[in-house]
Every structure is written in C-alpha cells, then in structure tokens.
Amino acid sequence: xxxxxxxxxxxxxxxxxxxxxxxxxxxxxxxxxxxxxxxxxxxxxxxxxxxxxxxxxxxxxxxxxxxxxxxxxxxxxxxxxxxxxxxxxxxxxxxxxxxxxxxxxxxxxxxxxxxxxxxxxxxxxxxxxxxxxxxxxxxxxxxxxxxxxxxxxxxxxxxxxxxxxxxxxxxxxxxxxxxxxxxxxxxxxxxxxxxxxxxxxxxxxxxxxxxxxxxxxxxxxxxxxxxxxxxxxxxxxxxxxxxxxxxxxxxxxxxxxxxxxxxxxxxxxx
Amino acid sequence: xxxxxxxxxxxxxxxxxxxxxxxxxxxxxxxxxxxxxxxxxxxxxxxxxxxxxxxxxxxxxxxxxxxxxxxxxxxxxxxxxxxxxxxxxxxxxxxxxxxxxxxxxxxxxxxxxxxxxxxxxxxxxxxxxxxxxxxxxxxxxxxxxxxxxxxxxxxxxxxxxxxxxxxxxxxxxxxxxxxxxxxxxxxxxxxxxxxxxxxxxxxxxxxxxxxxxxxxxxxxxxxxxxxxxxxxxxxxxxxxxxxxxxxxxxxxxxxxxxxxxxxxxxxxxxxxxxxxxxxxxxxxxxxxxxxxxxxxxxxxxx
Numbered sequence: 001x002x003x004x005x006x007x008x009x010x011x012x013x014x015x016x017x018x019x020x021x022x023x024x025x026x027x028x029x030x031x032x033x034x035x036x037x038x039x040x041x042x043x044x045x046x047x048x049x050x051x052x053x054x055x056x057x058x059x060x061x062x063x064x065x066x067x068x069x070x071x072x073x074x075x076x077x078x079x080x081x082x083x084x085x086x087x088x089x090x091x092x093x094x095x096x097x098x099x100x101x102x103x104x105x106x107x108x109x110x111x112x113x114x115x116x117x118x119x120x121x122x123x124x125x126x127x128x129x130x131x132x133x134x135x136x137x138x139x140x141x142x143x144x145x146x147x148x149x150x151x152x153x154x155x156x157x158x159x160x161x162x163x164x165x166x167x168x169x170x171x172x173x174x175x176x177x178x179x180x181x182x183x184x185x186x187x188x189x190x191x192x193x194x195x196x197x198x199x200x201x202x203x204x205x206x207x208x209x210x211x212x213x214x215x216x217x218x219x220x221x222x223x224x225x226x227x228x229x230x231x232x233x234x235x236x237x238x239x240x241x242x243x244x245x246x247x248x249x250x251x252x253x254x255x256x257x258x259x260x261x262x263x264x265x266x267x268x269x270x
Numbered sequence: 271x272x273x274x275x276x277x278x279x280x281x282x283x284x285x286x287x288x289x290x291x292x293x294x295x296x297x298x299x300x301x302x303x304x305x306x307x308x309x310x311x312x313x314x315x316x317x318x319x320x321x322x323x324x325x326x327x328x329x330x331x332x333x334x335x336x337x338x339x340x341x342x343x344x345x346x347x348x349x350x351x352x353x354x355x356x357x358x359x360x361x362x363x364x365x366x367x368x369x370x371x372x373x374x375x376x377x378x379x380x381x382x383x384x385x386x387x388x389x390x391x392x393x394x395x396x397x398x399x400x401x402x403x404x405x406x407x408x409x410x411x412x413x414x415x416x417x418x419x420x421x422x423x424x425x426x427x428x429x430x431x432x433x434x435x436x437x438x439x440x441x442x443x444x445x446x447x448x449x450x451x452x453x454x455x456x457x458x459x460x461x462x463x464x465x466x467x468x469x470x471x472x473x474x475x476x477x478x479x480x481x482x483x484x485x486x487x488x489x490x491x492x493x494x495x496x497x498x499x500x501x502x503x504x505x506x507x508x509x510x511x512x513x514x515x516x517x518x519x520x521x522x523x524x525x526x527x528x529x530x531x532x533x534x535x536x537x538x539x540x541x542x543x544x545x546x547x548x549x550x551x552x553x554x555x556x557x558x559x560x561x562x563x564x565x566x567x568x569x570x571x572x
Contacts, residue, residue, distance in 0.1 A: 010374035018370035021363060022383065025390040025455060028401035031411065035404055044407035046414045086294040093290035105291070108298055116513025116552050118529050119306070122536060122545060126312055127305030146302050149294065207394045209516060213533070223396050230400065230520055240404075243397045254392045258385075 029247065036240040044236075055237040065242060068225035075137070075221060076205040079144035083201045084194060086145070087152025094153075095160035112147040120146065121214035128215070135217025143215040144208055148201035155197030155261065159190050196260040199253035207250045222246060313546035324542055332543040336551075342531075346551055349528040352443075353511040353555075356450040357458075360507045361500055363451065364458040368499070369492075371459075372466035384463075391456040399520050402449045406439035406521065413439070436523050446522030453517065454510050458503035465499025466492070501563040508559055512552035528552060 010018075036055065038048035059065060090109060094102065112120055124143050125135075133139060167189075171181040209223040216224060226246065229239045316329045336342050371383045390398070405411045416425040429435040429442060436442030469492060477487040515529025526534075528551050535545035 010370055014366055014370055014374065017366035018375075018383070021367035021455075021459070022386045024363075024452070025387065028398060028405060028452070029390070029393055031405055032397060032401045043409050044404045045409045046411045082297075086297050089290045090294040093287045093294075097287055099284070099287065105295070108295075108303070112298070112302055116509060116529075116549075116556075118513050118515055118532055119309070119549050119553065120302070122532060122549050123305035123309040124301070125536065126309045126542065126546070127301070130308045142301055146298070149297070153294075203392070207396070209396055210514075214536075223394075226396055226400070227516070227520075230403070239400070243394075243400055246394045247397050250392070250394050 032240065032243050032247065036237070036244045038237065038240070041235070041237050055241045058235070059238045059241040059245075062238065064220075065222075065225065065238075068220045068222045069245075071137075071219060072206050072222040075140050075144060076202045078137075078141045079148050079205045080198050080201045082141070082145040083148035083152045084198050087149040087197065087201075088156050088190075088194065090149070090153050091156035091160055095157050096165060109150060109153050113150045117210035121211040124211065125214040135215055135219070137219070139215045139217070140212055140219065140221065143211045144205040147208075147211070148205055151201045151204060152194070152197035155193045155200070156190055159193035163189050192260045196257035199257040199260075203250040203253045203257075207246065309546050309549065312542050313550055315543045317541060317543055322540065332547045335544065336547050342548075345526045345528060345531050345548075348525055349512060349551075350555065352447065352450065352527070353508050355447060356454065356511045357504045357507045359447070359451045360455050360458040361462075361504065363455060364462050364503065365496075368459050368462035368466050371463045372469075373471070384460075387456045387459050387463075395453075396516070398453060399449060399517055402445075402452065403440050403521055406445045406448070408438040408440070410440070440521055441523060443523050443525075446518060449517050449521045450511050450514075454507040457506035457510065458500075461502040461506075462496060462499040465496050465502070469495045505556075505560065505563055509552065509556045512555055 034048065035044070037051040037053065038045075039050035039052050039054075040048055094106060094109070121143065124139070124146075128135065128139050128142075167185055168181055171185045176184065207223060208221075209227055212221055212224060213227070220228070222242070223246070226239065226242060229242075312324070313332055314328050314330070316325045316327045316331060317323070318325050336346075367383070367387070371380055371387075375383055407413075413422075413425060416422055425439075428444065429437070429439070431444075434443040434447075436445070439445040439448075473491055473495075474487055477491045478484075482490065513529055515527065515533050518527040518530050519533075528548055532545045532548045535541045535548060539545075
C-alpha cells in the first residue's frame, strides 16, 4: 500500500521550484528599496558601495515631484469618486435582475479592462480630439474613471450576489420604503465593498501610465514624471526614492482593500 | 413625497433598472465606445501624401500598408513571437508553483502563496519595470552574480548571441523577455492553480496504482486536466504582451513592437490612420487566440 504521505508531502524539487517562483516575484521590489539608499549616483552598481538617507532629503525638496504627486492624487480622487457612483449604480442594476440585453451590457462593463490599455488610450485621444477638447485635467480623469468604474462594479456586484434577496424582501415586508431599505439594509452590507473598490480604484489610477500618456497632453502625473525621468537619467537616486514612494502609496490602499474583502473573514454585518 | 417616488420605482422593475443603468451606460457608451468607434473609423481614413493631413475619405490603403510593407510585417511578427515565447515561459515557470499551491501546500502555506502571488500583480507597474532595468543593467545584480560565480564568460556568450543579445541585458531581447515573463507570471499562476485544485487526487492515485510513472501521470493525467487553466492564463500573458508599449521602450532592443508603433505613429510621426490600424492588430490576434483557446475549453475555468 502506498502511504498517504507519498501524496501529501511535496517532492523536494517541487518545493524548491515553488519557493523560487515566489522569490522571483518579490525580489525586484527589495532591489528598488535597497537602491533608494545607495551612495552611488551615476551607475546601477551592485552591491551599493554605501548607504545613505541623503536622497530622500533631495527628493523631498524637489518642487516638480510634489507638483506631479499632487496632480496624481487629485486625478485619483476625482476618478475614484466618479467610478464609485457609476460602478455602484451599474452593480445594483445588474447584480440580480435578468433582462433582455443584459449579457451585452455586462460585456461592456468588462471591456475597458479586457482590451489592451493602449487601445483605450488611443481611442480616448482620438475621441477628445474629435470633439475639439484640448487634453486637460478632466481628460485624464475621464480615462481613469472608465477603467476604475469596472473595478468598483466588480467589487460591489460580488458582494450583492452573496447577499440573500430575502433581506430586501423582509425589509420591505416590514414596511420600510426604498430609501430606508437602501440606507439600513443595503448600504451597511456593501459599505466595505465600496471602500475596497474605491481604494483599488485609487491605487490603479495613481499608478496608471498607459492610458494617461495619451490623455494628459503636457501635464505630468507622477507616473509620467517617472517615465520621462527614465529617459533623462539626471538624478538616478531621486528616481529610486520616488519609486519607493509610489510603491507605498499604491500598496497601502491595496492591502486595506484586501483585508476588507477577505472572504473567510467576518466582514461588517456578514 | 420622496417615499412615494422611491416606492413607485421599486414596484416598476424595468423603470428602476433603466434609471440605475442610464448614467453608467451613458458614460461607457459615449466616452468609451464612442471613442473606440472614432478610432476604428480613423483606421479607414486616408492620409494626404503632400500635406500629411488626415482626410476623411474611406480607404483600405492603411491596412494594405500594414500587411504589405516588410517593416510593418516585421513589427507584427516580432510582437507575436515575443507574446508566444512569453506565454510558453510563463506556463513552464507557473506550473510547479501552481501545482505546489493546489496539491501540497497546507492551508497556512496556501494562503501565504496566494497572497504572495497576488501582491506583485498590484505592485506599481512602472516601478517593477524600472526595478528590472536596475537588475539587468551593465553593473547590476545579474552581471554581479555572474561575475562572482565566475561565469562572466557565460553571460558574455549569451549577450553575443545574434538577434536576441545586445550590449547589456537591459538592452537586449533576452532582457525584455525576462521582464515580460516577470510581469505577467501571476496572471498565469492564479488560473492554473485554480484548475489544478479541481483535479481530484484520486485520479492521480489511480494512475499510479495502474502503474504509471510520475512523468506519465503528469503528461497523461495532470496536463490535460490543467489545460483550461493554462489556456485561461495564456490569454492574459498573450494579450498583455501584445498591447504593451512601456516595457519595450524601457528595457530592450531597438526593434519596434506593435504598442510602440501605435504610440510613435500617433505622436511624433503624426500618422493617426496607421496608429489606429496598428492598434487593431492586438485585437485581431487576441480574437484569433480566443477562438483557439475556446476549443481548449479555456472558458470553463474563468
């Protein structure tokens, strides 16, 4: 008889390969963090000859970085706000009901994520030129809101589908009207999904470059600042510091969103 | 008043749904679909040879230019080959990771692996690309590792390989290939692990009991059952590679890729019809690939 252990214990090679895969996925991030502290400012020499906090100071004093950062945050807030409203409306309409044409509408709601970003970007550029608008703050926001609303929609629709329809019925049977049912039954249920969707949307918008390069004109969001810096490497260490900052700004909301939507956790009201 | 209005809406289902759907549909319909159709129509517009202006007369000349000019065909073929190579490499690297996650990992280990694989997907895209530029640079970690292991010669030989080599890893097709594989690997691991989780252990035991060696079980039982996951993951790796223009412009050899061509033609070259036609290429290739993947049953695993 083959013992159970043969099936449950991984062969050593299998274990090593899996661990190596995980290390491969994470190592580059630690490299960036290390390079933000290097004393070498002209090459990408490894190992770094020495470590310093000097570049954080230099980056902190740079007005162009602050301006780009500010634009990125403003765009992300505006895009997230639009996405939250439109994504939630769509989720409520499509979560449980079925009607003619629902399939194609659902498809439309995944298209902005499914099609290559370059297509979305170029299409928006052609679109705004066709109606005679110069690229401005709101053209960036429009592009971001388009794919952010898909993220919000997905989060909210998943939560609504997990919620028993009987709750809404019970609320209505007990005499609550539409607004009361929304305020006291639906909203508490979807609150954490909204928060999670909003944070993912914020992170996605803050980090977006592929669509933004088309819709931004001459404006510089932080990713665009970063991208153009890659081709004029005047101060590499400052770029490294900004890389670490961008990582943190996108990672924190994503981790929060993860904990808010963890399925095995007792979420609020679940 | 509000009360009666809201009750009115609740009672009339169709009216209520359309009220909810109008704002998001209006947004996607005008901003997104409207733009897409404008773009598509531009690909059929002509370019005036003398003024280099776009003229709205319908023509297939741009598409003819796309499929007949050797330089353009080269770009499409180069992008396609890269996408295929990246997809195969992702599948090979993802398999042991996904297999370990699905079959061997205990519940704690499994949770760790799932978070560990998902997290890099959400790391800043540009920062990841930039990190690889540091790693692959002439004096970066990879060349340091080769040198300290006394394998400098091997790296030089690799870089001396015609076509795929280059002055350093950061400016060669090998480097670009590594970055693409890194970027899309999680998109392969996750669907693959999901489909491997659905392979019953009893089938593997049965295969072994009937005398199959592990390699035979792997080839004749595991791989066919994991095919939907492989196909689903490969859709991501394939289409993401086809549409990307940042990675080839930051890391890699001077040869153009479809995405870069789109960006360059709409910008400095100012040939919007050609840019539009090139942007249709990934969609056509993805559509062909989806038809192929559907035959493999990829959509059962999505």
